[in-house]
Amino acid sequence: MTIGRALTIAGSAARGGAGIQADLKTFQEFDVFGTSAVTAIVARNPNTGQAIFPNSIDALEAQLHTIATDVGIDALKTGMLFTKEIICYVAKWIEQSGVENRVIDPVMIGKIGTALLEEDAMEAMRNDLLPLATIITPNMPEASYLLDGMELNSVEDLKVAAKRLRVLGPQYVLVKGGRLEGPAVDVLYDGTQFYVLEAPRIETINTNGAGCTYSAAITAGLAKGKTVPDAVIEAKKFITAAIRHSLTLKQGVGPTYHAAYNKYGETDCIVTIENEKE
Numbered sequence: 001m002t003i004g005r006a007l008t009i010a011g012s013a014a015r016g017g018a019g020i021q022a023d024l025k026t027f028q029e030f031d032v033f034g035t036s037a038v039t040a041i042v043a044r045n046p047n048t049g050q051a052i053f054p055n056s057i058d059a060l061e062a063q064l065h066t067i068a069t070d071v072g073i074d075a076l077k078t079g080m081l082f083t084k085e086i087i088c089y090v091a092k093w094i095e096q097s098g099v100e101n102r103v104i105d106p107v108m109i110g111k112i113g114t115a116l117l118e119e120d121a122m123e124a125m126r127n128d129l130l131p132l133a134t135i136i137t138p139n140m141p142e143a144s145y146l147l148d149g150m151e152l153n154s155v156e157d158l159k160v161a162a163k164r165l166r167v168l169g170p171q172y173v174l175v176k177g178g179r180l181e182g183p184a185v186d187v188l189y190d191g192t193q194f195y196v197l198e199a200p201r202i203e204t205i206n207t208n209g210a211g212c213t214y215s216a217a218i219t220a221g222l223a224k225g226k227t228v229p230d231a232v233i234e235a236k237k238f239i240t241a242a243i244r245h246s247l248t249l250k251q252g253v254g255p256t257y258h259a260a261y262n263k264y265g266e267t268d269c270i271v272t273i274e275n276e277k278e
């Protein structure tokens with residue numbers, strides 16, 4: 001038998017709630033076969049303070065080659081890429097890969113403020129990677145950064161940002177409004193229509209890896225043959241359940257609970273479709 005196959009090109013988060021670990025757990029929940037190419041390892045060394053250990057291009061090349069040759073890829077996502085060199089390599093690889101479903105999560109800063117993208121990598125992200133995307137999934141700080149400091153304070157601002165980001169080349173833009181007040185509203189834009197996705201706000205500090213998990217859920221949906229809007233709507237339900245049942249572990253910002261959607265079957269998400277105003 002065969003099942004959908006999804007690849008994550010991202011960092012390893014040793015704590016298990018974000019990065020590659022969150023992606024693979026999410027793929028599993030969708031019954032999609034997950035593969036991974038590790039770009040860097042994230043874990044703070046208590047003696048040296050070093051928190052990010054980038055992987056070599058050679059090691060990245062070997063992983064991507066093995067996966068493409070031996071497994072196959074129905075959809076891929078990128079997460080933390082960290083250096084300009086890695087971004088340029090990954091962009092070139094994606095372009096020649098023939099993979100049609102490409103989710104680019106422009107990861108820049110972790111929940112606890114760790115810089116997950118070097119400063120000189122921003123231009124490569126904007127010019128080389130984003131144009132290759134089926135969908136990009138920035139949060140508000142990332143959208144603002146990509147749009148030269150645009151301020152985002154309302155759902156209307158999310159729509160303007162989505163429109164401007166689409167000019168950079170992706171087919172779909174999902175701007176996540178989790179940092180607004182009120183309900184958790186995200187805006188998906190396809191060049192003609194806005195899909196406004198609204199879920200209840202859940203008060204918790206335990207949202208480590210929420211962005212990774214959300215984009216992994218979209219990738220899994222695409223690997224199973226869903227359309228982009230259908231994949232995003234189910235992913236929104238998945239991440240809402242994962243945040244509602246997020247976990248308090250030993251210390252710090254806890255992870256979302258990847259099993260929650262299948263375990264508790266919650267589906268609260270209101271979708272409104274609006275045609276773009278001229």
Ligand code: PXL
Nearest residue numbers: 011012013018019042080110
């Ligand atoms: O959630 C952003 C993120 C992405 N990738 C890796 C991370 C984190 C945050 O902890 O560690 C590897």
